[in-house]
Amino acid sequence: MTTRRNFLKGALAATGAIVGSGGTAGVQARETRKVPPEALGLLYDATLCVGCKACVAACKEANGNPPEFNTVDQLWDTPLDTSGDTFNIIKMYRNGTMETKDAETNGYSFMKTSCMHCADPSCVSACPVSAMTKNPVNGIVEYNPDKCIGCRYCVLACPFGIPKYQFNDPLGRIGKCELCRHRHKDGHYSACAEVCPTGATLFGRTEDLLAEAKRRLALKPGSITTYPRGRLRPAQEKALQGKDTGEGNKARHGWRHEPDQSYEGVVGNYQQHVYGEQEYGGTQVVKLSGVPFEKVGMPKLPPYSSAATSETIQHTLYGGLLMPIAVLGALTWVAKRNVKPEEGEEE
Amino acid sequence: MSAQHHAKPAPVGGPLFNGVTLIAGILIAIMAVILLVRFFYGLGSVTAMNDGYPWGIWIVVDVMIGSAFACGGFSVAMLVYIFNKGEYHPLVRPALLASLFGYTLAGIGVVFDLGRWWNVWNMYWPWSVNLNSVMFEVAICITLYIVVMWIEFSPVVMEKYGLYELKKKIGKYMFFIIALGTLLPMMHQSSLGTMWVVLGTQVHPLWQTPMVPLLFLLTAVIMGYAVVLFESCVASSAYRRSIEMNLLTPMAKVMLGIVAAYIVVRLADLLVRGAFGLAFEMTLESVMFWFEMACFVAPFFVIGTEAQRRNPARLFIGGILLMLGGSLLRLNGFLIGYETGGGYQYFPSLPELMVTVGMFATEVLGYIVITRRFPVLPREA
Numbered sequence: 001m002t003t004r005r006n007f008l009k010g011a012l013a014a015t016g017a018i019v020g021s022g023g024t025a026g027v028q029a030r031e032t033r034k035v036p037p038e039a040l041g042l043l044y045d046a047t048l049c050v051g052c053k054a055c056v057a058a059c060k061e062a063n064g065n066p067p068e069f070n071t072v073d074q075l076w077d078t079p080l081d082t083s084g085d086t087f088n089i090i091k092m093y094r095n096g097t098m099e100t101k102d103a104e105t106n107g108y109s110f111m112k113t114s115c116m117h118c119a120d121p122s123c124v125s126a127c128p129v130s131a132m133t134k135n136p137v138n139g140i141v142e143y144n145p146d147k148c149i150g151c152r153y154c155v156l157a158c159p160f161g162i163p164k165y166q167f168n169d170p171l172g173r174i175g176k177c178e179l180c181r182h183r184h185k186d187g188h189y190s191a192c193a194e195v196c197p198t199g200a201t202l203f204g205r206t207e208d209l210l211a212e213a214k215r216r217l218a219l220k221p222g223s224i225t226t227y228p229r230g231r232l233r234p235a236q237e238k239a240l241q242g243k244d245t246g247e248g249n250k251a252r253h254g255w256r257h258e259p260d261q262s263y264e265g266v267v268g269n270y271q272q273h274v275y276g277e278q279e280y281g282g283t284q285v286v287k288l289s290g291v292p293f294e295k296v297g298m299p300k301l302p303p304y305s306s307a308a309t310s311e312t313i314q315h316t317l318y319g320g321l322l323m324p325i326a327v328l329g330a331l332t333w334v335a336k337r338n339v340k341p342e343e344g345e346e347e
Numbered sequence: 348m349s350a351q352h353h354a355k356p357a358p359v360g361g362p363l364f365n366g367v368t369l370i371a372g373i374l375i376a377i378m379a380v381i382l383l384v385r386f387f388y389g390l391g392s393v394t395a396m397n398d399g400y401p402w403g404i405w406i407v408v409d410v411m412i413g414s415a416f417a418c419g420g421f422s423v424a425m426l427v428y429i430f431n432k433g434e435y436h437p438l439v440r441p442a443l444l445a446s447l448f449g450y451t452l453a454g455i456g457v458v459f460d461l462g463r464w465w466n467v468w469n470m471y472w473p474w475s476v477n478l479n480s481v482m483f484e485v486a487i488c489i490t491l492y493i494v495v496m497w498i499e500f501s502p503v504v505m506e507k508y509g510l511y512e513l514k515k516k517i518g519k520y521m522f523f524i525i526a527l528g529t530l531l532p533m534m535h536q537s538s539l540g541t542m543w544v545v546l547g548t549q550v551h552p553l554w555q556t557p558m559v560p561l562l563f564l565l566t567a568v569i570m571g572y573a574v575v576l577f578e579s580c581v582a583s584s585a586y587r588r589s590i591e592m593n594l595l596t597p598m599a600k601v602m603l604g605i606v607a608a609y610i611v612v613r614l615a616d617l618l619v620r621g622a623f624g625l626a627f628e629m630t631l632e633s634v635m636f637w638f639e640m641a642c643f644v645a646p647f648f649v650i651g652t653e654a655q656r657r658n659p660a661r662l663f664i665g666g667i668l669l670m671l672g673g674s675l676l677r678l679n680g681f682l683i684g685y686e687t688g689g690g691y692q693y694f695p696s697l698p699e700l701m702v703t704v705g706m707f708a709t710e711v712l713g714y715i716v717i718t719r720r721f722p723v724l725p726r727e728a
């Protein structure tokens with residue numbers, strides 16, 4: 001990490017020196033941002049996922065997205081990947097005889113694909129018109145079609161290939177998971193988590209979800225444990241449960257009252273890795289899997305965000321417009337000596 | 348000043364309607380029809396772009412490469428006004444004209460590609476702009492530069508319509524406009540490269556580097572000179588004029604110096620990052636990399652000696668090689684070396700290609716009309 005930064009500084013100093021006027025002594029690489037303390041997200045546990053795709057259907061409904069057909073009879077919604085009209089899909093991993101769930105060889109597994117709500121998102125850094133923004137409180141990466149110019153730089157920039165564009169619509173928009181933020185005002189949370197029958201997709205505060213993920217990794221495979229479903233309630237909220245109904249509850253954390261739906265289940269054979277804890281500097285959606293993450297389509301990423309690299313370069317060269325103004329000054333001075341006022345006049 | 352002795356620019360004259368302009372007109376008409384379809388049925392109806400390759404040739408070729416080809420005006424102006432090489436003065440106007448067209452078209456080309464073009468005003472709306480976005484900086488600089496170039500070019504129009512008073516007034520401030528016209532392309536041409544930094548690991552390590560702004564800046568200047576070589580040769584043969592060899596020969600030498608600097612920076616960067624080894628694996632990327640590098644090295648064999656640089660045919664080839672090299676750098680980083688996963692493929696569709704061709708035709712047509720009617724090229728002795 002240090003070497004990378006030193007190199008970056010060197011590179012920038014060199015660029016600066018060529019562009020002119022030095023002034024790069026104080027080059028400060030911007031650190032990758034951290035998730036905000038009240039960040040919301042999802043925990044997806046592939047060992048609990050049964051591949052029913054209830055979340056895919058629920059996501060479509062919650063976002064008013066039309067079905068996509070990829071079979072001859074055109075009867076079912078059969079998206080092959082996320083798209084401008086599909087913000088969430090369950091992909092499948094297959095190997096050999098596909099005998100054992102969550103086994104790398106001769107096994108199969110599932111993987112949820114939807115926005116990771118990165119701590120330091122490339123899509124937000126890329127967007128020229130602030131149509132992609134990160135909510136400073138809950139960290140949800142939000143999209144505003146009324147600002148979006150449809151340049152698709154966010155599509156290009158996202159390391160998870162998440163934002164997608166509706167190429168076949170003259171008024172096409174960017175489509176991506178916004179953690180169902182439009183449902184929050186009614187006390188609803190992510191539709192995919194609400195409908196998940198096994199709690200494989202769980203909604204909650206990222207901090208709590210990370211703790212829950214680590215709790216699972218510490219358990220002995222094959223032992224029995226309790227799995228929450230729907231929304232992960234923080235410990236202090238559980239202590240208060242039963243005492244408040246409806247209004248009081250809603251005022252405190254904003255979510256609709258739901259009965260506790262947790263259940264007992266068998267602990268899976270996990271990879272000892274919480275995907276999203278470190279990747280790209282951290283993401284608000286975190287994942288557990290039995291099969292190595294790269295095999296189930298989650299890219300191997302460095303522990304920092306390219307948004308930080310890109311913005312370091314940009315602000316070093318253009319921060320406060322100091323360098324451009326200095327260069328312009330120098331150029332103007334030189335040009336004034338070399339350009340005759342009657343430039344282009346009779347010669 | 349030596350500039351004082353150069354022939355005054357004058358319109359070339361001659362008919363506007365001929366074989367070349369007719370073909371250009373037809374190509375432009377085809378483009379117009381395709382664009383009509385695009386605006387009524389969406390980008391997917393005419394292009395091969397998809398979510399794995401959300402940028403196709405309309406951005407990478409028409410805008411990125413197109414604007415770098417349009418760096419002739421900037422490269423020559425820098426030579427004349429900043430490095431005070433007044434002898435190159437006759438090259439300024441034609442180069443500026445080509446730049447003006449190149450950039451104006453690149454700017455229009457962006458709109459063809461924008462999926463939600465009616466929101467484009469947000470780019471200039473203080474409450475929308477994102478100062479962290481490299482694209483924002485590029486867009487602002489390009490917009491300003493187009494305005495600056497029109498001002499730089501305005502004396503030509505004023506001469507034509509006899510507005511000498513106005514021309515004199517503007518002339519007083521021309522030094523500042525020229526300085527601005529040198530700074531702005533430096534800024535956005537380098538930032539066009541920075542645009543792929545945020546793509547992170549999706550861009551192959553042979554191209555993904557924090558040094559990319561410098562690589563783009565150097566190659567933009569190189570391509571600027573290369574285009575001047577190319578254009579001078581084409582304009583001379585098309586208009587049956589003598590070639591300004593006395594200017595092109597020394598300019599080619601300046602250009603080669605920058606090419607040498609570029610090669611050093613490019614290789615040093617690959618070595619320091621430890622990415623050079625990837626160039627020796629058998630992949631499409633490595634093949635394209637060597638193809639790209641060859642285009643920068645070959646000119647030393649084509650126009651490496653003073654004698655070779657006095658040969659117009661060699662200058663022409665050297666120019667083309669460097670235009671190709673700079674284009675490949677851009678194409679490789681944004682398309683060939685870009686991989687987002689998920690098995691997406693991209694190859695431009697025919698209508699997509701025809702729009703790029705149409706843009707080129709527009710440029711040629713514009714250049715012909717203006718050089719024939721306005722005082723741009725030096726008067727023939």
Ligand code: SF4
Pocket residue numbers: 114115116117118121122123124141157158159160161162163176
């Ligand atoms: S996963 Fe992609 S779309 Fe989602 S926040 Fe991260 S960069 Fe943006």
Ligand code: SF4
Pocket residue numbers: 126127128129130131132147148149150151152153154155163174
């Ligand atoms: S497509 Fe829209 S949201 Fe994405 S970067 Fe461009 S303007 Fe921003």
Ligand code: SF4
Pocket residue numbers: 055058059060062063087088114115176177178179180190191192193
């Ligand atoms: S949070 Fe909502 S939008 Fe996001 S994947 Fe789940 S259902 Fe879809």
